[in-house]
Amino acid sequence: MPPLPKKKHTRARKGNRNAHNAMKLPALSICGGCGEVAQPHITCPECGNYKGRTMPGNWDRVNQLEQVTPVAAASKESEESESL
Ligand SMILES: [Zn+2]
Structure with a gap:
Protein backbone atom coordinates (compact mmCIF):
# COMPACT_ATOMS: atom_id res chain seq x y z
CA MET A 1 0.00 0.00 0.00
CA PRO A 2 1.46 3.42 -1.00
CA PRO A 3 2.02 6.23 1.51
CA LEU A 4 -1.13 8.27 1.98
CA PRO A 5 -1.93 11.67 3.52
CA LYS A 6 -2.66 11.36 7.17
CA LYS A 7 -5.58 13.80 7.11
CA LYS A 8 -7.97 15.33 4.59
CA HIS A 9 -6.98 18.81 3.30
CA THR A 10 -9.85 21.20 3.96
CA ARG A 11 -11.59 23.23 1.24
CA ALA A 12 -10.16 26.40 2.82
CA ARG A 13 -6.62 25.03 2.62
CA LYS A 14 -7.05 24.10 -1.05
CA GLY A 15 -8.69 27.47 -1.78
CA ASN A 16 -5.93 29.45 -0.10
CA ARG A 17 -3.31 27.49 -2.06
CA ASN A 18 -5.11 28.08 -5.39
CA ALA A 19 -5.70 31.79 -4.66
CA HIS A 20 -2.32 32.51 -6.31
CA ASN A 21 -3.07 30.57 -9.49
CA ALA A 22 -5.24 33.21 -11.20
CA MET A 23 -4.23 34.30 -14.72
CA LYS A 24 -2.95 37.88 -14.93
CA LEU A 25 -3.52 40.29 -17.81
CA PRO A 26 -0.36 41.09 -19.78
CA ALA A 27 1.22 44.51 -19.34
CA LEU A 28 0.47 46.73 -22.34
CA SER A 29 2.10 49.85 -23.77
CA ILE A 30 1.83 52.00 -26.91
CA CYS A 31 4.20 51.10 -29.75
CA ILE A 42 8.61 42.44 -27.05
CA THR A 43 8.87 43.20 -30.78
CA CYS A 44 5.66 44.89 -32.00
CA PRO A 45 3.60 42.31 -33.97
CA GLU A 46 2.25 45.06 -36.29
CA CYS A 47 5.36 46.91 -37.43
CA GLY A 48 8.31 44.98 -35.95
CA ASN A 49 9.49 47.97 -33.93
CA TYR A 50 11.78 47.24 -31.01
CA LYS A 51 13.73 50.03 -29.27
CA GLY A 52 13.24 52.29 -32.31
CA ARG A 53 14.54 49.75 -34.83
CA LEU A 65 10.05 55.68 -37.33
CA GLU A 66 12.15 54.61 -40.33
CA GLN A 67 10.15 56.77 -42.78
CA VAL A 68 11.13 60.01 -41.01
CA THR A 69 13.86 61.83 -42.92
CA PRO A 70 16.46 63.75 -40.92
CA VAL A 71 15.72 67.51 -40.60
CA ALA A 72 19.07 68.56 -42.16
CA ALA A 73 18.54 66.42 -45.27
CA ALA A 74 14.95 67.64 -45.68
CA SER A 75 15.98 71.33 -45.50
CA LYS A 76 18.76 70.82 -48.10
CA GLU A 77 16.29 69.22 -50.51
CA SER A 78 13.88 72.17 -50.12
CA GLU A 79 16.71 74.71 -50.79
CA GLU A 80 17.76 72.87 -53.95
CA SER A 81 14.19 72.82 -55.26
CA GLU A 82 13.82 76.58 -54.59
CA SER A 83 17.05 77.51 -56.44
CA LEU A 84 16.05 75.54 -59.56
ZN1 LIG B 1 4.27 48.91 -33.86
Missing part, protein backbone atom coordinates in the same frame (compact mmCIF):
# COMPACT_ATOMS: atom_id res chain seq x y z
CA GLY A 32 6.53 53.96 -30.69
CA GLY A 33 6.62 52.82 -34.31
CA CYS A 34 2.94 52.53 -35.26
CA GLY A 35 0.97 53.67 -32.19
CA GLU A 36 -0.76 50.33 -31.70
CA VAL A 37 -1.11 48.69 -28.29
CA ALA A 38 1.73 46.20 -27.82
CA GLN A 39 3.49 44.37 -25.04
CA PRO A 40 6.57 46.09 -23.64
CA HIS A 41 10.01 44.47 -24.14
CA THR A 54 12.70 47.37 -37.16
CA MET A 55 13.48 43.73 -36.55
CA PRO A 56 13.94 41.51 -39.64
CA GLY A 57 10.71 39.93 -40.87
CA ASN A 58 7.57 40.53 -42.92
CA TRP A 59 5.40 42.99 -40.94
CA ASP A 60 1.82 43.95 -41.74
CA ARG A 61 2.50 47.61 -41.12
CA VAL A 62 5.53 49.73 -41.93
CA ASN A 63 7.51 51.16 -39.03
CA GLN A 64 6.86 54.90 -39.23
Whole structure:
Protein backbone atom coordinates (compact mmCIF):
# COMPACT_ATOMS: atom_id res chain seq x y z
CA MET A 1 0.00 0.00 0.00
CA PRO A 2 1.46 3.42 -1.00
CA PRO A 3 2.02 6.23 1.51
CA LEU A 4 -1.13 8.27 1.98
CA PRO A 5 -1.93 11.67 3.52
CA LYS A 6 -2.66 11.36 7.17
CA LYS A 7 -5.58 13.80 7.11
CA LYS A 8 -7.97 15.33 4.59
CA HIS A 9 -6.98 18.81 3.30
CA THR A 10 -9.85 21.20 3.96
CA ARG A 11 -11.59 23.23 1.24
CA ALA A 12 -10.16 26.40 2.82
CA ARG A 13 -6.62 25.03 2.62
CA LYS A 14 -7.05 24.10 -1.05
CA GLY A 15 -8.69 27.47 -1.78
CA ASN A 16 -5.93 29.45 -0.10
CA ARG A 17 -3.31 27.49 -2.06
CA ASN A 18 -5.11 28.08 -5.39
CA ALA A 19 -5.70 31.79 -4.66
CA HIS A 20 -2.32 32.51 -6.31
CA ASN A 21 -3.07 30.57 -9.49
CA ALA A 22 -5.24 33.21 -11.20
CA MET A 23 -4.23 34.30 -14.72
CA LYS A 24 -2.95 37.88 -14.93
CA LEU A 25 -3.52 40.29 -17.81
CA PRO A 26 -0.36 41.09 -19.78
CA ALA A 27 1.22 44.51 -19.34
CA LEU A 28 0.47 46.73 -22.34
CA SER A 29 2.10 49.85 -23.77
CA ILE A 30 1.83 52.00 -26.91
CA CYS A 31 4.20 51.10 -29.75
CA GLY A 32 6.53 53.96 -30.69
CA GLY A 33 6.62 52.82 -34.31
CA CYS A 34 2.94 52.53 -35.26
CA GLY A 35 0.97 53.67 -32.19
CA GLU A 36 -0.76 50.33 -31.70
CA VAL A 37 -1.11 48.69 -28.29
CA ALA A 38 1.73 46.20 -27.82
CA GLN A 39 3.49 44.37 -25.04
CA PRO A 40 6.57 46.09 -23.64
CA HIS A 41 10.01 44.47 -24.14
CA ILE A 42 8.61 42.44 -27.05
CA THR A 43 8.87 43.20 -30.78
CA CYS A 44 5.66 44.89 -32.00
CA PRO A 45 3.60 42.31 -33.97
CA GLU A 46 2.25 45.06 -36.29
CA CYS A 47 5.36 46.91 -37.43
CA GLY A 48 8.31 44.98 -35.95
CA ASN A 49 9.49 47.97 -33.93
CA TYR A 50 11.78 47.24 -31.01
CA LYS A 51 13.73 50.03 -29.27
CA GLY A 52 13.24 52.29 -32.31
CA ARG A 53 14.54 49.75 -34.83
CA THR A 54 12.70 47.37 -37.16
CA MET A 55 13.48 43.73 -36.55
CA PRO A 56 13.94 41.51 -39.64
CA GLY A 57 10.71 39.93 -40.87
CA ASN A 58 7.57 40.53 -42.92
CA TRP A 59 5.40 42.99 -40.94
CA ASP A 60 1.82 43.95 -41.74
CA ARG A 61 2.50 47.61 -41.12
CA VAL A 62 5.53 49.73 -41.93
CA ASN A 63 7.51 51.16 -39.03
CA GLN A 64 6.86 54.90 -39.23
CA LEU A 65 10.05 55.68 -37.33
CA GLU A 66 12.15 54.61 -40.33
CA GLN A 67 10.15 56.77 -42.78
CA VAL A 68 11.13 60.01 -41.01
CA THR A 69 13.86 61.83 -42.92
CA PRO A 70 16.46 63.75 -40.92
CA VAL A 71 15.72 67.51 -40.60
CA ALA A 72 19.07 68.56 -42.16
CA ALA A 73 18.54 66.42 -45.27
CA ALA A 74 14.95 67.64 -45.68
CA SER A 75 15.98 71.33 -45.50
CA LYS A 76 18.76 70.82 -48.10
CA GLU A 77 16.29 69.22 -50.51
CA SER A 78 13.88 72.17 -50.12
CA GLU A 79 16.71 74.71 -50.79
CA GLU A 80 17.76 72.87 -53.95
CA SER A 81 14.19 72.82 -55.26
CA GLU A 82 13.82 76.58 -54.59
CA SER A 83 17.05 77.51 -56.44
CA LEU A 84 16.05 75.54 -59.56
ZN1 LIG B 1 4.27 48.91 -33.86
